[in-house]
Amino acid sequence: MKYKFHINAARLGFTIAVISFFMISSFGMAQSLEKYLDQAAKNNPGLKAKYTEFEAALQRIPQVSSLPDPSLSFGYFVSPVETRIGPQKARFSLTQMFPWFGTLAAQKDAATLSAEAKYQAFLDAKNLLFFQVTAAWYPLYELNEMLRLQNENYEILTTYKQLATTAFSNAKGSMVDVIRVDIMIDNSATDIMLLKEKLRPLRTAFNKLLNRPEWSSIEVASALDISGMETGIDGDSLFAENPMLKSFDLKIKSAEAQEKAAFRHGLPKFGIGLSYILVDERPDLNIADNGKDAFMPMLSMTIPLFRKKYRAAVKEARLNQTRFTLNKSNLENNLLSAYDLANYKMEQAKQRHILYGEQISKTRQAIDLLHSAYGNSGKDFEEVLRMQQQLLRYEMSKATAVKEYYTAEAQRKYITGR
Secondary structure (H helix, E strand, O other): OHHHHHHHHHHHHOOOOOOOOOOOOOOOOOOOHHHHHHHHHHHOHHHHHHHHHHHHHHOHHHHHOOOOOOEEEEEEEEEEEEEOOEEEEEEEEEEEEEOOOOHHHHHHHHHHHHHHHHHHHHHHHHHHHHHHHHHHHHHHHHHHHHHHHHHHHHHHHHHHHHHHHHHHHOOOOOHHHHHHHHHHHHHHHHHHHHHHHHHHHHHHHHHHHOOOOOOOOOOOOOOOOOOOOOOOOOOOOOOOOOHHHHHHHHHHHHHHHHHHHHHHHOOOEEEEEEEEEEEOOOOOOOOOOOOOOEEEEEEEEEOOOOOHHHHHHHHHHHHHHHHHHHHHHHHHHHHHHHHHHHHHHHHHHHHHHHHHHHHHHHHHHHHHHHHHHHHHHOOOHHHHHHHHHHHHHHHHHHHHHHHHHHHHHHHHHHHHOO
């Protein structure tokens, strides 16, 4: 019975693995995932580029909603044109063109809606980034747990080796038992080394999402539980908050405004202007208004005779509406499929987590019984080792189930836009 006490003491005593890369704050509190999400939102260059794209789209609004520049022309008469009040020397003309009524408003609406669609694309990029950060953070939790479990397993196997050696010395066991546990200790040491090697790519991937040095310290949670988590979600207006669906709605409206603008571009444009004519005096006559400069108001109109380009512009806008509508429908189908799959993964992970918890409890009971029997008879040591490794697999699978649950939950949040 003294051997049983040694094994249980080792299992209870080695509860925290020493992992060098996880930083401990001055208050002993791990930094939350939400803070990492906030850092990613502020620092990720891809997300900044998306917001810059939205800001650039805003600059299109004043460009398309302003009147065309007025035209100023100057003409000099090489041979002055004689008139009754004197020869004309030069002419200045200023003309302002106006598009058909409502054209500028339609163009402004199209540009504004297009910019709003870019903003929704930015929100989608932010949601996607949050999902990527979350999906990169929970594997670090899994790795942390696996290292802790492997270290604990290593300590237990070391105790088993002492137990087998003592049993062999007392003629209750065989040297084969010592060799078996030695082999498992070597395997455990190799697994620990490989897990530590796995840390580097995981840490690099996470830190680069936050746009910071790849060696930066990362803090993760410990001992997460999902057995009491709810996997269901309200099905009403499931994707009402999805930014990409909102983006397609805005693109459709923008294309409708572009159709109106294209139609109005095919209507006449009007212009008003003023000409100022410089007139010299006639030295041979003394008449009223001799040499008086002349003013001439002007009215002009462009006649859109070549209709092919205008019809093509209208058709292009209509085809864009159809394209965006079909893309939206396709996205809705894909989102629904992905949502159902994410729900399945969450429920699957939850059920496995519960199962592994039950199996862990039963396996520990079996190990205690087998260990007591071995302490008394020196038999079934191979079964003790097998059950110990089975316990390790259950515990590691439980940590994996936690990672898969929260990763699927993060994917579902991204899909719904919530």
